[in-house]
Amino acid sequence: MSENLGKIFNLSLIYATFRASTPIIYAALCAAITQQANILNIGTEGIMLVGAFTAVAVSYFTGSWMLGILAAMLGGALIAMIMAVSHIKYNSEICAIGMGINLLAIALTKFMLQVFFHTSGSFSNPSIVPIPKLHMTFLENVPVLNSLFNDWRFTEWFVIIFIILLQFIFYKTVWGLRLRAVGQFPMAAETAGIQANAVKYQAMLISGLIGGLAGAHLSLGYSTQFVENMTNSRGFMGVAAMYFGGANPVLTAMGCLLFGFSDSVGARLQAYGIPAQFILMMPYIVTIVVLAISMAVKIQATKKKQSSLITN
Amino acid sequence: MSEFVVEMKNIVKSFGEVHAVKDGQFNLIKGEIHSLIGENGAGKSTMMKLLYGMYPIDSGEIIVKGQSMGKLDPKLAIQHGIGMVHQEFMLVNDLTVLENVILGFEPKKGLQIDFDKARKEIQHFIDQYNMEIQLDKKVSQISVGEAQRVEIIKTLMRGADIIILDEPTAVLTPQETKKLFEILNNLKKEQKSLVFISHKLNEVMEISDRISVMRQGLHMGIVSKEETSPLDLTKKMIGREVFLHIDKTYEKAGKKILDVQDVWIPSQKESSKIRGLSLHVNEGEIVGIAGIDGNGQSELIEAITGLRPVERGHIFLDGKEITNLSPKKVREVGLAHIPEDRNTRGLNRTMSIEENLVAVEVDKAPFSRGMVMNTAAMDRHSEEMVKRFDIRPTDYKLPTSSLSGGNAQKVVVAREVSMNKKLLVAAQPTRGVDIGAIESIQKTLEEAKKNGAGVLLVSTELEEITSLSDRIIVIHEGTITGELSAGEANENNLGLLMMGGTVDHQVKEDMTKQQPKVDVEDHQAKEGVTEHQLQEGGNGDE
């Protein structure tokens, strides 16, 4: 028993967890930035999928993973702007337009797959240049650190920087402050001379760039291929993790690790007869429970504040 | 250049069909505290929001420091040194005080916000005006008084020398108010020009140099404090038209129909919380509740009608306890309710006149048989209602969103009154409706009373209260400050009670003392009060 546990919970699990989490972390950050502006980005899934396809296509045709990432980010931004314009300018209900974007992304990528690569289902080819791994020779002889940190993909290192960067932007910069103000109380921002809608557009644009990057990592880093609907709810998981972490980048990333952790543990447990499905559904259930509890606590607090029996 | 730092001339502003400001005039002298007073909806807040550029004006002219302003927006207003402390604080709850203060005008250090520099600058103002502010707390954790000081600091940080305060004391305790006034006086010493919007006459008399009065979107004059008195101001605010008394019959007030016993009711706002209030309404009488908006009237009504929990105390309707029953059950015991907000509560604007007319009784015969709605019965009923209450247009299949304010309100009144319930609660029944509709709605209330219903009327329109009510209860910050009979009430004594009643201590004390005794028979004592009041009034305007 303990021997088995050792096999499941060993050092490589740490990297496996992180590896599985990375695409979700990018997706969650994509959702977090718009959430700070009070826009629930249900379209994360779609933005990501478009990014994934664009990255593979551009990498294949140009032979450059960097151009692939860049194009993916632009593609993501384009999709996000469709969403932004219809939500902010034309009053589309955010969930409806988000779902529309997701469906468009699935359909469009399928369509493009057939048009450009004359195939359906999936596309992989040696000409697709993946995001390179970062090999550090000096780590080769360090036992623990080598297995933990060596040969990470470029974008896996970057996500850590990116979490910190977003944390910094949200809480330390002028733009972040304005973004949060617009999200929580747009009128307060307007009375301070800030154009709330402009900030919202900016947030959506950046969200699109991040979502595109998320997709690029998925198709050029996490794997080296494009598969129809390959995001497979990772965008939604990102949105859930964002809820979990209250759109705070660091806490949100923690939430993503929960998904990644159960993903990797599930994969291992399957070998020991525990149905993977149970492990896989845990993070979803945990998220729902956490959401419910946090809302219940909030309601109680409001009730107490409004009570006539207590003097504030 | 004129002596005024701000001049607003012939201002007109409408929101759709609501004429918020019809003829606004205002000016501000450097280094003065200028109060802007008027009843709710008189247009004072709108005037100042126009000055702050929150809405464009329809016509008129705004001159700031000698420069005529074309298109104003908040950013531009701020650039011209105008700051506004809104009635509803423009503070983001989850941000810290420090973050809130610098929002929109953040000092930078490289990529970062220079919080140290900001802190230093703010500290400077805190020391100068002797304000207590905790910069690192979140706004949700500080008191209302402190939040207000934060708002003032915000305007100062943005370099304002013209500061508008929209009903700043409405949310403050007397102690906090005192502190605020110290700050305002300090600001005045520093040659800042202040606009103080208020209802509270005693405060206005204490703090102002000059006072502007508005009524129903119109400018009613500017006076200096020395030249005026609270009573004079009250009259200007409320108007001195002769009351159109509807023939009142008050001989057959019957048994208690509504009995509210020592209720405690929660509220978002401290001054609207109800802590231990009792009142009753008898069959065949109209009891009016007078008071300035936001003093707990809405909370009281919601508690009676089952829309808000009661935390302590009891409410009886027709002898049955209805405390914390659902609205449906309270209605079944015998309640009809004309809510204060017809657009959200009173009507479902996406639905037809017909559907709205049956909203309350839709699952009872004849409007539904079993689970199926009976369209024929609904049509018949609607036809009758449209005729009886003169609802226009008469096509009851039209959505209520197409109705004017008056006709929309008639739909609500028709629905509630036609049920002939024992208790009719009417909150602001004529707010925002045209004269014709006002008359017909008021007549309907009077009829309901004649038919034996008890009517609880809440209104901020004093004229409505005095002309309809048999007894008048005045409410201030969630407590009853006085009860008068129809005969003795006038705009003066009501006005004083509504504003906390501290203008004439004598009167208030008399009133509180007499409160238990005041009832229908007790005319002697009341007349004493009224006379006393009128004498006071004589000094002012008459």
Add this chain to the structure above:
Amino acid sequence: MNKSLNSFLKILFTFFLAILVGAIFILAIGENPIDAYLALLKGALGTKLGRGNVIAGFTPLLLTATAFAVAAKAGAFNVGVEGEVILGGITAAYIGINWGFLSVPLLYLACFTGAIVVAMLWGLIPAILKAYFNVSEVCVTILMNTVALYIGSYLVSGPMSAGVATPQSKPVLVTIPKIMKPSSANMGVFIAILVVLAVIWMTYKTKWGYKIRTVGTNPAHADYAGINSKKVFIGAMLLSAALGGVAGCIEVLGVHGYYLDGFARDLGTNGMLAALIVKSNMLFTPFVAFFLAVLKAGAMAMQQATSVPKSIVDTISAVFIIIATMDFVISLRQRRKLEKELKTEIASNQKEKGGDK
């Protein structure tokens, strides 16, 4: 009347825009859009198999679209229909396999009842969380769809597995007879139509429907008028879930004859799509569902006849929905801006007065 004519024209306009966008895509890959669309129509409606496929596709779509719409009528955005289809399906399969002791008619009844009950219990969770704890039903239902998927997947790869390579259950003892073979269209379409007609009738003609519509458009008014908005909201979510359950049951008993892992993929999503296109107008929803079924059924034929990929059909649907969600009539916008101004004014006047919502 004027209003519904207006919205009908708007849908028509949106539809042509979507077709136009689709045509542009087809032109872009060097094909003739008219040929492509004709091939699509011919494929869907020109042959018996095509028509059968339309019916087979239409059946679950009609139910899931109505399910989404009825929840939307009460103000809910129920993405969870797909999960409800899955759990309804697995329940029907379980009963259909194991309750052989019942007579055949009773077994049919048991399958449907079981599917409905389980789907409703599932739908109860997000409904309660939203009504009493204000937790976003969108997020919860999306998450729960995945959980439902795993539950179904676990059951047919474990306890209920048929023991074949694909994760699927053993065959059920009763099936819904097929019509129009060799397509998988079955008598279930009549059940679906009857159920949906009943729901539409309920929504517009009964007091429950009235209450649902009131709560969906103005919950504050509903509470004031004595209609418990929370209970009605939960009720509508349950009804929505029940429809999902019926769809799952029909798919299992009618189309497959057993529970096949992943059979419900996109059934809920496409239903939601149909409903969103017409802003959950329940009278129009069936037509959009039918239209989508035609598109899907004809797509394959189009791909074979021309070289336009069948995914163009999904692209058109997605463009359709995106345009449909926008309010893009200029004059309307102008007016709304005014109304918004007025509303903020009213709101700021009244915010202080509270209200617990």
